[in-house]
Amino acid sequence: DTAVSQTPKYLVTQMGNDKSIKCEQNLGHDTMYWYKQDSKKFLKIMFSYNNKELIINETVPNRFSPKSPDKAHLNLHINSLELGDSAVYFCASRGRGEAFFGQGTRLTVV
Amino acid sequence: QQQVKQSPQSLIVQKGGISIINCAYENTAFDYFPWYQQFPGKGPALLIAIRPDVSEKKEGRFTISFNKSAKQFSLHIMDSQPGDSATYFCAASRGRDDKIIFGKGTRLHILP
Numbered sequence: 001d002t003a004v005s006q007t008p009k010y011l012v013t014q015m016g017n018d019k020s021i022k023c024e025q026n027l028g029h030d031t032m033y034w035y036k037q038d039s040k041k042f043l044k045i046m047f048s049y050n051n052k053e054l055i056i057n058e059t060v061p062n063r064f065s066p067k068s069p070d071k072a073h074l075n076l077h078i079n080s081l082e083l084g085d086s087a088v089y090f091c092a093s094r095g096r097g098e099a100f101f102g103q104g105t106r107l108t109v110v
Numbered sequence: 111q112q113q114v115k116q117s118p119q120s121l122i123v124q125k126g127g128i129s130i131i132n133c134a135y136e137n138t139a140f141d142y143f144p145w146y147q148q149f150p151g152k153g154p155a156l157l158i159a160i161r162p163d164v165s166e167k168k169e170g171r172f173t174i175s176f177n178k179s180a181k182q183f184s185l186h187i188m189d190s191q192p193g194d195s196a197t198y199f200c201a202a203s204r205g206r207d208d209k210i211i212f213g214k215g216t217r218l219h220i221l222p
Binding site: 031 | 152
């Protein structure tokens with residue numbers, strides 16, 4: 001009964017490929033996020049959704065496209081992957097002020 | 111522009127000692143200040159959080175001290191244990207649903 005679950009946990013792919021990461025939360029929260037954690041552990045907000053609507057897009061390249069089919073799911077699709085996209089991507093959901101993170105997806109682009 | 115500045119980058123403390131991590135923020139509109147703990151291979155986990163209407167919050171061995179006028183807040187871990195070894199992030203947010211902005215993290219190592 002994991003609160004925020006992401007799949008897959010690991011993703012290794014070649015440059016130029018397209019890949020997706022899925023996220024689901026069972027907390028009933030209205031707000032969900034995608035964060036990117038780089039090799040120096042810095043956590044940077046990418047997108048914020050509230051009730052399936054995009055609220056924040058933090059100057060992320062348009063190769064990244066989030067999609068929220070319903071308020072419990074927020075998926076991230078990445079086109080034309082580049083070496084610099086290698087990082088750990090975290091999904092999070094937020095309710096009553098508190099935010100909870102998934103276990104992360106380690107994306108390696110080779 | 112870094113909105114939440116965290117120090118030190120790394121910290122080594124003897125078992126039983128007090129670990130102290132400091133953060134400073136710039137935006138006075140922030141009204142929620144959480145601390146997260148992250149173990150290798152795991153996502154950040156909410157440890158403790160404070161709102162600016164109080165100056166201190168304690169939960170077990172973890173205490174947040176908050177200084178609104180100085181725009182600073184800190185995490186104190188009393189009786190530090192080897193199991194506390196992790197990366198700690200301070201963060202700030204405006205409103206209940208706004209993005210959470212993180213500091214750059216402190217890698218804490220507790221010597222057994």
